[in-house]
Each structure stands twice: as structure tokens, then as C-alpha cells.
Amino acid sequence: MDAELGSWRDGRARSAITDFVRRVTTEGGADYVDPAERVAVVDNDGTLWTEKPMQIEIGFILQRLAAMAEQAPDLRERQPWKAAYMHDYDWLGGAITQHYRGDDADLTVLMGGFLRAFAGMSAEDYLAASGEYLRHGSHPTLGRGFGQCAYPPMVELLRYLEAHDFTVYIASGGDRDFIRAISDEVYGIPAERVIGSSNALEYQEDERGASVVYRARPDVFDDGPVKAVRIWSRVGRRPILSAGNANGDIPMLEFTGGPSLPALRLVVLHDDEEREFAYTDGAEELLERAERGGWTVVSVRDDWTTVFR
Amino acid sequence: MDAELGSWRDGRARSAITDFVRRVTTEGGADYVDPAERVAVVDNDGTLWTEKPMQIEIGFILQRLAAMAEQAPDLRERQPWKAAYMHDYDWLGGAITQHYRGDDADLTVLMGGFLRAFAGMSAEDYLAASGEYLRHGSHPTLGRGFGQCAYPPMVELLRYLEAHDFTVYIASGGDRDFIRAISDEVYGIPAERVIGSSNALEYQEDERGASVVYRARPDVFDDGPVKAVRIWSRVGRRPILSAGNANGDIPMLEFTGGPSLPALRLVVLHDDEEREFAYTDGAEELLERAERGGWTVVSVRDDWTTVFR
Structure with a gap:
């Protein structure tokens, strides 16, 4: 048992992760993947931290x-x-x-x-x-700081992947620069590895010098098919591991692996009314797709010993 | 003298680089910059490799x-x-x-x-x-492979910066994925640190699985003010060092440093008819801006002992 995934119960989800990482890191093995190609992409709202009652x-x-x-x-x-x-x-x-x-x-x-x-x-x-x-600030119903709304098992997963020479990106439908403000301290993911939505930015020069300034115009809504496009734009590679929890994550998960690389797709299922929230709205198609494709469903209730620190 | 900049002649340009790097890496000094903030952005065509007679x-x-x-x-x-x-x-x-x-x-x-x-x-x-x-392929007039069209002094600069804990990005008006194809082997810069222009991409699913595919539509033309915007989008920080050679690089250079960080701006001047090409067309405003602002002009003729390997 890998100590690094200490908040994960023994079970299918945990084994799927450790087996996959073993396969892609075993030199000479059929599924060995060069460290440069070990890219992981992880959704934020509902995957790395709670998204209820509202994002x-x-x-x-x-x-x-x-x-x-x-x-x-x-x-x-x-x-x-x-x-x-x-x-x-x-x-x-x-x-x-x-x-x-x-x-x-x-x-x-x-x-x-x-x-x-x-x-x-x-x-x-x-x-x-x-x-x-x-x-x-603090969460409206959980009564905890926002930094403590992250799921420790998922943060452990990020560290576990990095320890095996993965490069991890956050790929969120949420606002890129909002997440960047706290991504390093909460997730250990630096600003340049946060992919997300953004309103349009504009270059301006004034007496304070040059800056980039938000305009009242949307630019990228990083959800659904756009997630796959943005991952390519930012990374220039396909991911081999991805994790999401909503229908908008399906294309990102489909795009994972591809013709020449193995893939692990993780789907976080919110089924723990007691410790967090239980809901599948907005995830119906994803759960169906996961079942059809044998994607790895992670049950908050069954697979995690801890939901919040 | 730093052995790492071996193809740079002693002179103002070389001193400007080594002095700046010393200032931002001297702990406790007034201009010390945390390693995470040591971002450098470097144009490609005409700055890292030759752009004549055509890109x-x-x-x-x-x-x-x-x-x-x-x-x-x-x-x-x-x-x-x-x-x-x-x-x-x-x-x-x-x-x-x-x-x-x-x-x-x-x-x-x-x-x-x-x-x-x-x-x-x-x-x-x-x-x-x-x-x-x-x-x-090979260059139409220089009779050398494209990988050998890179300027060794600039590649040395990339390594020198990395040795001092800078993270270096290519920020090019040229096509992002074209540069990515060779950025690692020619410049030691991985795909995820190449910023550039791109036609629109679209997510597609077919019998081969999911992929992202080019459309017959432009998306980003990464030149002029857009360069500053794209650097922010990709990196989430201002650069503290930038290098360019054309008018379209001015906003990127202006954006460097900013209110709270020091800046070094390098302008490559193509003045070596004998070893490369001599031209200032498309760089007139930049050279004027450099003179007005005391930006560091790098003369191909005078500052580099070697132009091509």
C-alpha cells in the first residue's frame, strides 16, 4: 500500500490508480510512458473542492x-x-x-x-x-475556510502523481485567474498550470505603465469540447490521466490517452450526504458514459476515509 | 566571466544580462526576485532563429x-x-x-x-x-538545416537563465504548434512553454476516438498587444526578462517587470550582413523605443562571437 494515498480506502478506485501508475512507470513494460508525456488534467469544482450549494x-x-x-x-x-x-x-x-x-x-x-x-x-x-x-471568506454552509473545502484524497492524488513524474494541470470550467489566486497554496499547482474560463483581456498602457485589463466580454468558456481544445492549446500534449465529475468533463476524459497512449479516467461520484453532498444532477451522462466505458468511478462515501481536513 | 555565455563578447549587452541576473538572484538585495517569479519570454523569428529571407x-x-x-x-x-x-x-x-x-x-x-x-x-x-x-528541410539561402538556423548565443542565454532558476517561455508571432514540433530539441523548451499564434481548433469524435482538429479559421494572432495578453493567459505572471526584435514585440517588452518587479528588455539588432542578414524594416519603432527607454540592444555583429553553429 502506498502511504501517499493515505485518505483512500483499499478498493477498486485506489487500485485502478496505483495499477495505472505502476504500468506507465515500469520501464520496458508495454504501457510505459516517458515522463515528458505523463500529463494529468483534473477538474476543479466538484473534483478538487466542493461545488455545493453553489460554486x-x-x-x-x-x-x-x-x-x-x-x-x-x-x-x-x-x-x-x-x-x-x-x-x-x-x-x-x-x-x-x-x-x-x-x-x-x-x-x-x-x-x-x-x-x-x-x-x-x-x-x-x-x-x-x-x-x-x-x-x-468561508463556505456558506460547511462553516470552513475555502482552502479547507479541498478534498484531501484528491490533493494526495496530485502529490502521488507528481512523485511519479506526472505534470498535473487543473482544467476547470471555472475562472482561470480566480483559481490561480490560491492554486499553489491549496493544491500545490502553480499559476501556469491552471487552465480555465476567462473573460477577455486587453493590453493597456497608461501612467502606471503597461498592464492587461479585463473587458466586459467573455472570451473562453472552458467546458465540454472546449476543455479538450484548451488542454491542447496550453499543454501541447494529450493527457494520460484525467479526473472530472460533471457532463462538461466528458470530452476531456474522452481525449485522454488516445491512439498511442494508455489512459486512466476518474469520475468523482458525490454520494456522501453525511460528510459532503449527494447529487448526480449535471453528471448523468458522465456516469452513464463511465459505466459504458469502464471508467473508474470514485465514490466519495466508499473510497475516501476523509472528505475534508 | 560566466562560461555559460561563451558566444557573447564582453560588452554592454552581455554585462546587462549578467548584472540583471545577479541583481534578481542576490538574496536580501533590493531587486531580489523569488524563483517562482523569474519568468522570461523570448520571441522566436528573428530572436531565437533567423527569419530571412522569409519566416x-x-x-x-x-x-x-x-x-x-x-x-x-x-x-x-x-x-x-x-x-x-x-x-x-x-x-x-x-x-x-x-x-x-x-x-x-x-x-x-x-x-x-x-x-x-x-x-x-x-x-x-x-x-x-x-x-x-x-x-x-534546409534553409533556402543559408544552406543549413532549420535546427541550425538557431542562434547559439540565444540558446546559451536560455540555459544561463534556467541555471539561475528562470522559467523561459517562447512568445512568438509564429504558429505555436509549428514551433512546438522542434522547440525541445532546438531550444530545450518543452511544448507547454511555447506561446504563439494558432488557427482555431475543434474537438471531434470519430471511429479513431477523440481528437482536436484544425479549422479553416484563425483564432489567435499572437503579435503586438496580444503578446502581453497571451503571456498572462498562459503564465499568470508578468515576465521580468524579455527579448524581441520587431515592432510587434514592443507591448511584450513594455509589459515586462511592471510596478513591483525589475525588468530587463533585450532587443536583437540584425546588423551583420556578412554572417547573417542586415535589416531594420519592421523594427524601426522598436529601436526608437529601445533608445528612448534605455532598453538593451544586442548587436548581432558586435555582441556575438558566433551567429550559427
């Missing part, structure tokens, strides 16, 4: 919208600032519910506010604001 | 267009396949000349052909084709 980033955006409304009273009459300022989670939740029913009117309003929230801010200021929120 | 990548594209015309005779009657097939450098050069005169008609035709040239090809096949061309 941690949403809280950051709402806080910013509320602060804008604090400064500019006229915004308090306009959505989504109004809902953020009034803590009107019914309106916010309703926008998402309506979206699933095919009505994007409120979601469009919400997204417009999100884009406005950081427009004109330099990437470095955004990084600093994200870090401030992540280091000092 | 090496252009030859690759023309070869591909000619091969397409070989397969499909009707293409031989259409530009730019006709010019590529007939080796009509007058037409090709004319498209560029007209562009500088404000007439983009032929350039648009040329670019349309370039986009078509690789549409439908997977990123991995493109990488393989690029590697094939770069390893087996």
Missing part, C-alpha cells in the same frame, strides 16, 4: 456585485446587483432554474452583471481580490 | 500548398496554390509588398490558402508534419 466563485462575484451596489445606489434597483445587494437567493436560483427550463432571460441579465463586475480591473488586481476572498 | 514557417505552408496542388490539378489554376506550385515568389512577395502599400487583396487570398492548407488535420498530425519539415 465558490459565484460567492465572490456576488460579493463584488453587492459592493458595487453599495457604492452606486442606482445599481440597487437593477438586476443582478439588486439580488446580490439584497441577498435575494430566490432570484439568483430562479435564473438558473429558468435556464434549465429553456428560459435564459434572467440568466442573461445575471451574466451581464458578472461581466460588468470586473471590467476595467487589471489581471493582477483581480488576482489579488480573488486571493483576498479565498483566504478570508 | 521558416512560410516555407512549410508553401510546401503544403504545392503538395495540395500536386494532388488536385484544379488548384494549380488558383492562387495561392498556383504560386506555391509554380514557385512564383514574385506573386508571393508581391502580396506582402502590396500589403505594405495598403492593398490587402492578394494577401487575403494568400491567408485564405494558408487557412485551408491545414483545415481538417488533427493537431497531432500537424505537429508530426511540422517536425518532418523542420528536421529534414
